[in-house]
Amino acid sequence: QVQLQESGPGLVKPSETLSLTCTVSGYSISSGYYWGWIRQPPGKGLEWIGLIHHSGSTYYNPSLKSRVILSVDTSKNQFFLKLSSVTAADTAVYYCARDLWHHAYWGQGTLVTVSS
Amino acid sequence: QSALTQPASVSGSPGQSITISCTGTSSDVGGYNYVSWYQQHPGKAPKIMIYDVSDRPSGVSNRFSGSKSGNTASLTISGLQAEDEADYYCSSYTISSSVAFGGGTKLTVL
Numbered sequence: 001q002v003q004l005q006e007s008g009p010g011l012v013k014p015s016e017t018l019s020l021t022c023t024v025s026g027y028s029i030s031s032g033y034y035w036g037w038i039r040q041p042p043g044k045g046l047e048w049i050g051l052i053h054h055s056g057s058t059y060y061n062p063s064l065k066s067r068v069i070l071s072v073d074t075s076k077n078q079f080f081l082k083l084s085s086v087t088a089a090d091t092a093v094y095y096c097a098r099d100l101w102h103h104a105y106w107g108q109g110t111l112v113t114v115s116s
Numbered sequence: 117q118s119a120l121t122q123p124a125s126v127s128g129s130p131g132q133s134i135t136i137s138c139t140g141t142s143s144d145v146g147g148y149n150y151v152s153w154y155q156q157h158p159g160k161a162p163k164i165m166i167y168d169v170s171d172r173p174s175g176v177s178n179r180f181s182g183s184k185s186g187n188t189a190s191l192t193i194s195g196l197q198a199e200d201e202a203d204y205y206c207s208s209y210t211i212s213s214s215v216a217f218g219g220g221t222k223l224t225v226l
Contacts, residue, residue, distance in 0.1 A: 038162075038217075045119065046154075046162065046205050048215040062212050095161055101209045102152035102167040109161055 002027045004096045004107035012090075012114050018083040022096030022107060023076075030054045030074040034100040037070070037081045039092040040109070047092075051100065052079055086114045120145065120206055120218035127224040133194040136221045138206030139187060144216055146187035150209035153182055153191045156220075157202045165204075166191060193223075201225040 008020035022035065029035060036051035050060040052070040060068055064083070072079040083090060091114045097103035121139040128134040138145065138153075145151055151169045154162035164173055166182035169189065179194045189208070193200055206218040 045220040046207075046217040048207070048217060050214075059213050061214050101150045101215060102164060102207065103154075103162075104164050104167070104173060106161040106163075 002098060002105045004098065004105060006094060006096050006107045006110040008094075008110060008112070010111060010113060012086055012112060013116050014087055014114055015085055018081070018086050018090060018112055018114070020081045020094055020096075020110065020112070021078055022080070023078050024098075025077070027098075028074075029072060029077050029079065033098050034059075035072065035079045036097050036103065038095045038097055038103070038106075039090075040095070041089075041092045042111075049081065049083075049094075088114050090114050120208060120216055122204075122206060122218035122221045124219070125222045125224065127226055128193075128196045129226045130196055130198065132196050133192060134196060134223065135193075136191045136204055136206075136223070138189040138191070138208075138218050140189075140208055140216070141187055143211040144208040145184065145189050147211060148209045149184070151182065151184055151189040152207045153180075153189075154205045154207070155200075155202045156205065162205065196225055198225050 003025045005023045012018045034051040037049040052058045067084045069082040093109040095109045096107045098105040153166040156162045169184045170182040204221045
């Protein structure tokens with residue numbers, strides 16, 4: 001059974017970079033599929049952030065593209081999100097997920113708060 | 117990118133059927149057959165219910181069905197049950213090679 005688990009700091013200061021890790025178990029990232037990130041501000045709807053393939057191919061939300069970097073480490077079966085120049089508007093539960101254009105597998109989510 | 121448009125709330129009684137709409141444009145919903153629907157209970161991660169407009173993942177009840185006409189996709193839940201009470205989100209592939217989500221619909225089972 002594919003399982004995903006997000007990890008990273010729960011508090012980030014404004015203007016700094018948010019960094020999250022998604023650790024995958026039950027499936028090898030290098031075997032295929034796209035791996036991605038979605039976020040949800042408290043009490044609000046879902047926002048798609050982007051996807052990455054182990055080959056390095058990426059897709060990004062145009063509205064976030066200038067601040068987002070996705071990467072992958074197949075040796076650790078992990079993929080990563082970096083979001084720069086964060087503001088309070090980036091406070092959200094961040095989910096990692098699998099699959100291209102629809103997401104069948106999700107992590108439990110991790111709350112990241114942007115505050116000084 | 118603009119979010120897809122969903123009604124803020126819908127409601128129905130147990131046993132009834134309800135439909136949630138998801139309206140986009142020819143650059144997303146209307147242009148591609150990559151519409152998905154997710155169910156989200158409070159404090160939980162979303163769960164996929166429908167993908168590629170009308171396909172149902174293994175393990176999802178056949179009470180859930182999806183369709184599309186023009187720029188509007190729909191999720192229908194038949195034989196409404198108390199456990200169906202949740203938030204529902206649609207999503208679609210877009211012309212920008214990205215994914216747009218709807219604003220979400222709160223389903224209340226009366």
